[in-house]
Amino acid sequence: MEAIHFACTFSFWRMGILWTFALLYSYIKLRTQNIFTRKKTTYHRSAVSPLPPMASSSTSGKTFGRRLPICIITGGTSGLGAAAALALLKEGFFVVLAGRSSHKLSKVISDIRRKNKEAHLEGFKVDLSSFSSIMKFKNSLEKWLLDSDMHQSVQLLINNAGILATTSQLTNDGHERMMGTNYIGPFSLTQVLLPLLKNSPVPSRIVNVSSFTHRNVSSFRPDQETVSGRSFSEYKNYPCAEIYEYSKLCVLLFSYELHRQLHLTDGSQPVSVMAVDPGAVKTNIMRELPWFISQAAFASLWFLGLLQSRRVGVSSTLDAALAPPETSGLYFFGGNGRTVDSSALSYNIKLSRELWATSCDIFQDSLLIYNRDSVSSEKAD
Numbered sequence: 001m002e003a004i005h006f007a008c009t010f011s012f013w014r015m016g017i018l019w020t021f022a023l024l025y026s027y028i029k030l031r032t033q034n035i036f037t038r039k040k041t042t043y044h045r046s047a048v049s050p051l052p053p054m055a056s057s058s059t060s061g062k063t064f065g066r067r068l069p070i071c072i073i074t075g076g077t078s079g080l081g082a083a084a085a086l087a088l089l090k091e092g093f094f095v096v097l098a099g100r101s102s103h104k105l106s107k108v109i110s111d112i113r114r115k116n117k118e119a120h121l122e123g124f125k126v127d128l129s130s131f132s133s134i135m136k137f138k139n140s141l142e143k144w145l146l147d148s149d150m151h152q153s154v155q156l157l158i159n160n161a162g163i164l165a166t167t168s169q170l171t172n173d174g175h176e177r178m179m180g181t182n183y184i185g186p187f188s189l190t191q192v193l194l195p196l197l198k199n200s201p202v203p204s205r206i207v208n209v210s211s212f213t214h215r216n217v218s219s220f221r222p223d224q225e226t227v228s229g230r231s232f233s234e235y236k237n238y239p240c241a242e243i244y245e246y247s248k249l250c251v252l253l254f255s256y257e258l259h260r261q262l263h264l265t266d267g268s269q270p271v272s273v274m275a276v277d278p279g280a281v282k283t284n285i286m287r288e289l290p291w292f293i294s295q296a297a298f299a300s301l302w303f304l305g306l307l308q309s310r311r312v313g314v315s316s317t318l319d320a321a322l323a324p325p326e327t328s329g330l331y332f333f334g335g336n337g338r339t340v341d342s343s344a345l346s347y348n349i350k351l352s353r354e355l356w357a358t359s360c361d362i363f364q365d366s367l368l369i370y371n372r373d374s375v376s377s378e379k380a381d
Contacts, residue, residue: 003290006166011241012293014216016300019241022215023280023306029341030334043330043337045322048092051151052201068094068120069202070154071321072141074128074189075161077104079283080209083314084158085121086112088321093156094120098137100127128161128185129171131366132373138192153200156321157193158207159186159251166288168238173366176229178240182247184228187254187359188366197271205272205328206258207320212277212333213241214249215343222253222355228362250355251275252331252342257352259329272328274320275342279333280306281313 006012033041050067071088075081076097085095089112099105105123113119122144126137145152162182171180190206197204225231227250232243252275259273280301286294301307315335320327323337330339345351 003292006290006293009237011166011237011239014241015297018216019213020300020304020306022212024304025215026212026277026279026333026340027306030338033340041339043319043323043327043339045319045337046324048322049202050092051153051155067151068092069156070094070096070145070150071156071158072096072098072154072193073158073160074098074126074186076123077101077108079285080278080281080310080314080317081158081160082108082112083310084160084317084321086115087314087318088156089116089119089121091318091322094122094150096141097121097123098126098161099123100125126189128189129173129175129177129180131173131188132370134185134189134192135370137189141193142196151201152196153204154193154196155200155202155204156207157190157197157205158209158317158321159190160207160209160317161185162209162247162285164240164244164285164288166238166240168233170230174228174230175362176232176243178243179227179229179247179250182244183250183254184359184362186251188363190258191363194271203270203272203325205274205321205325206255207274207276207317208251208255209276209278209317210251210255210331210342211244211248212279213245214252214346217245217249217343217345220246220249220345220351222250222351222358224358224362227355227358249343249346250359252346253348253352253355254359256329256347257349257356260349261356263328270325270328272325274323274327274329275331276316276320277331277333277340277342278313278316279308281308281310283310283313 071093073081073085076085077099085097089095097105102125109121109123112121124137124140127133163178165178169177171177175184232239255273255275262270282298298307316332319337320332331342333340
């Protein structure tokens with residue numbers, strides 16, 4: 001009955017038809033772009049080098065661990081996040097997994113260490129829908145770097161976490177849950193970690209995971225009500241498909257604007273910013289959908305030849321993480337180092353600047369409330 005009810009919603013048909021066409025369009029664009037353009041669209045991965053030795057460094061294995069570049073992966077307890085962690089450990093990163101569940105973090109860390117006993121790995125609990133949780137993660141990360149005698153910097157941030165919710169729910173910060181987790185959370189996390197990324201002695205980068213579903217958005221108004229998702233509460237039926245599309249468009253607009261700002265204002269070693277579309281991958285992203293609907297969706301994608309394994313799906317994320325710095329501002333899709341143009345709307349500079357201004361207002365409001373609550377808590381103690 002739950003599946004039948006969902007099948008009668010507009011979101012079901014939007015996912016089933018428009019999302020499939022958007023994915024097909026991305027692959028068609030990927031395969032035909034070289035016919036119509038001469039610009040470079042494929043990039044090879046670069047090797048990962050350890051950080052320069054610090055003044056107090058020695059030749060011990062423990063000290064070498066301190067020199068490994070730091071990679072933070074959100075949503076690292078399952079799916080593409082866990083697959084990326086395993087691959088980047090092999091590339092020479094010290095991987096920091098960030099996830100909502102302490103139990104799942106412990107489990108995935110144990111699983112990885114069973115496969116790789118030499119893995120340099122750490123886990124931190126963070127809920128991207130909560131600004132206070134993001135700030136606690138940032139403070140814990142800085143303390144861990146200091147206590148571990150590691151360089152106070154981060155070399156790679158992968159904003160991978162995301163949800164596809166089917167019911168309307170507000171976060172503790174007053175944002176719609178999907179917009180809060182998929183966009184506002186990654187934006188806020190990036191803002192608080194940017195000083196650590198800029199402090200890196202080697203070029204650093206940010207990889208933001210988006211989706212082909214952004215292509216279905218034809219117009220967008222980046223005011224606070226829309227960006228926070230509160231405007232969707234007016235709908236009689238929860239438009240989960242549209243909200244997901246909006247959140248992924250916001251990720252792209254944010255990525256391109258951050259790229260422009262960093263490369264216009266920073267010097268010879270700016271922070272690179274890449275966007276990624278893993279395509280259709282069988283993960284637990286559809287866990288809130290009725291079981292029959294999610295299994296039917298995976299079966300249909302498999303029949304069309306569009307469903308990828310996690311190993312294949314994570315390849316675009318790895319391409320972006322290991323690509324040369326000059327790929328900043330590009331959109332990776334299809335694996336094998338390939339890039340493709342996202343939607344025309346995602347390149348709208350006026351729209352991206354308006355979204356940036358709105359997002360900064362939301363961030364500053366959240367920071368103000370967090371600082372006020374922290375002072376009140378200290379006084380109470």
